[in-house]
Amino acid sequence: MAIVTAVNRPRGQTRGGMSAVLQYVMKEEKTAYQDRHLVTGVNCQANSCCTEFISTKLQYGKDGGRMYYHFVQSHPSGYKIEPALTHKIAVEFAEKAFPGHEVVVATHTDVDHIHSHFILNAVNAETGLKYHSNKFTLQELRQLSDEICQKYGVTTLKQPELGKQTNGVTTGEYRCAMR
Numbered sequence: 001m002a003i004v005t006a007v008n009r010p011r012g013q014t015r016g017g018m019s020a021v022l023q024y025v026m027k028e029e030k031t032a033y034q035d036r037h038l039v040t041g042v043n044c045q046a047n048s049c050c051t052e053f054i055s056t057k058l059q060y061g062k063d064g065g066r067m068y069y070h071f072v073q074s075h076p077s078g079y080k081i082e083p084a085l086t087h088k089i090a091v092e093f094a095e096k097a098f099p100g101h102e103v104v105v106a107t108h109t110d111v112d113h114i115h116s117h118f119i120l121n122a123v124n125a126e127t128g129l130k131y132h133s134n135k136f137t138l139q140e141l142r143q144l145s146d147e148i149c150q151k152y153g154v155t156t157l158k159q160p161e162l163g164k165q166t167n168g169v170t171t172g173e174y175r176c177a178m179r
Helices: 015-025 046-059 083-097 137-151 171-178
Strands: 003-007 039-042 068-074 103-108 115-121
Touching (some): 015 046, 015 103, 015 115
Antiparallel strands (some): 068 115
């Protein structure tokens, strides 16, 4: 039962800010599981991702503006899912959701709600185009996440019926309920 959210970081869109976020999500104490760390680079190496992100930006002359995007795929507290399966789902999600982009996937196991962080280079390594999102992007990412979760037998949230009036839950309310 995963939900995908975007982490809005209007500040910190600098090389130093990007480096700090990457260091945070890849912390060994957060990603530890058995004898390994659940960190994977998609289209990049996790141990040199910041350098690779910057090299891609410089290659295409796009080292200004938005440096990265940050998404989280989170399972509710108490939901029983193996961390290795969570990470496998997250890596597959990153490969399908962000083709051609360098993405670091880090699954955090240090809290009671297992979750995966995705740090996405804003510049596509294959095309040089910047990633753009719109008001439908998050819904599309959630749908893809649900499809992948269902493939692995992981429970998903019931989709609301379109066009019906609902008393929606804000992101803040959702996160509060998750805690």
